[in-house]
Amino acid sequence: EPEVTQTPSHQVTQMGQEVILRCVPISNHLYFYWYRQILGQKVEFLVSFYNNEISEKSEIFDDQFSVERPDGSNFTLKIRSTKLEDSAMYFCASSRERDQPQHFGDGTRLSIL
Template sequence: EPEVTQTPSHQVTQMGQEVILRCVPISNHLYFYWYRQILGQKVEFLVSFYNNEISEKSEIFDDQFSVERPDGSNFTLKIRSTKLEDSAMYFCASSADGQLDQHFGDGTRLSIL
């Protein structure tokens, strides 16, 4: 069964450093998403991306965050200057259509020191 893959599985970064989280969505999917889950809390929406542009973003997704689809297969989330409160699990998801089921990767655990 096709799946969303994310790398790395764990990223440890010093506060203030830039970090890039990578995702390979399911190949025929057109809609891409990033969510995050702070330890023990619910999953929160960050951003959705379609047709090479952001469709929607949450209040969490401020100017420190950016997304990119640099080629036909990868979808990345960049945090420009990380803060301690950015420590969380970051999940990438994709769907064939905006109204259809979203499939999640296993996440990247981001730890900011």
């Protein structure tokens, strides 16, 4: 069964540095999402992406964050000038259509030192 894959599984970065989290959605899916989960808290929606543009974003997704689909397979989340509070598990998800179930990747654990 096809899966969403995320790399790396764990990223350790110094505060203030930029980080790029990578995702390969399922190949025939059209809608892409990023969520994050701070330790001990809820999974929170960050952004949805369709047809090469952001379709919705949360208040968390400020100018520090950006998403890109640089080629036909990858979907990336860039976090500029990372802060300690950006430490979290980041999940990528994709769906065939907007009202179809979302399939999640294993997540990337981001640790900011």
